[in-house]
Amino acid sequence: xxxxxxxxxxxxxxxxxxxxxxxxxxxxxxxxxxVCRHGMDGERKRQHYxxxxxxxxxxxDKWVVDNKEKLxxxxxxxxxxxxxxSDSSVRLTRSNYRARLLNxxxxxxxxxxIKIIYKLAKSLEMELGIKFHVDHVHPLNGKNxxxxxxxWNLQLLPPEVNIAKSNKIENIILPxxxxxxxxxxxxxxxxxxxxxxKECKN
Numbered sequence: 001x002x003x004x005x006x007x008x009x010x011x012x013x014x015x016x017x018x019x020x021x022x023x024x025x026x027x028x029x030x031x032x033x034x035v036c037r038h039g040m041d042g043e044r045k046r047q048h049y050x051x052x053x054x055x056x057x058x059x060x061d062k063w064v065v066d067n068k069e070k071l072x073x074x075x076x077x078x079x080x081x082x083x084x085x086s087d088s089s090v091r092l093t094r095s096n097y098r099a100r101l102l103n104x105x106x107x108x109x110x111x112x113x114i115k116i117i118y119k120l121a122k123s124l125e126m127e128l129g130i131k132f133h134v135d136h137v138h139p140l141n142g143k144n145x146x147x148x149x150x151x152w153n154l155q156l157l158p159p160e161v162n163i164a165k166s167n168k169i170e171n172i173i174l175p176x177x178x179x180x181x182x183x184x185x186x187x188x189x190x191x192x193x194x195x196x197x198k199e200c201k202n
Contacts, residue, residue: 003015003016004016004017005019005027005029006035007019007032007036008031008032009031009032009033009036009040010035010036011035012035013035016029016076017034018034018035019031019032019033020034020037027046043044043122057103058158061103063143064103067105068141072141083130087132096191104140104146104147104148104149105148105149106148106149106150107147108179109149109150109151110150113124113151113181114149116148116151116157116185117134117154117188118134118190119132120156120185121134121156124156124192124193124196126194128192128193129196130154130158130192130195130196130199131159132157132158132160132192133156133157133159133162134154134155134156135154135156135157135162135166136149136153136154136155137153137154137155151181151184152184155188158195
């Protein structure tokens with residue numbers, strides 16, 4: 001005969017296997033079933049994180065600083081092994097993830113505008129037949145200065161130019177009017193078309 005226990009949390013009668021063992025309890029098992037305990041543990045963890053955000057952030061920041069080379073090596077390895085991930089939405093997801101790791105995304109950033117820049121890169125690639133990387137003008141992980149993951153810190157570069165640029169600050173195809181987003185986009189497009197025309201002539 002299967003032994004049934006009533007959960008003190010949800011009030012349901014459940015089999016003994018649905019309860020975690022606990023030698024300190026009279027019946028040798030927790031009074032709350034596994035499902036209820038899982039939900040409560042999740043709530044406690046979320047509340048603990050909410051109450052200790054500053055401590056978690058400080059620990060995360062320290063990890064990033066202490067493991068900068070490890071993080072960079074991981075990103076280089078991942079990029080090398082996932083070259084087929086060229087869709088603009090995937091590139092954006094990867095960039096956003098890396099920016100979060102480096103705490104480079106401000107709370108007030110306009111992500112919709114960043115998405116538009118990635119879509120523009122894909123659109124120009126298809127039209128001009130030249131691949132463009134969305135690059136941070138001021139690198140997120142620079143030696144002396146780190147930039148932010150914001151739309152006015154982005155530029156479009158051909159892969160070979162971006163690779164040569166590496167982690168340096170070089171305004172190779174940098175828009176000059178970051179005060180207005182629409183003008184900024186037009187400047188980005190014009191600079192890319194100019195580069196494409198030069199390539200055709202060569």
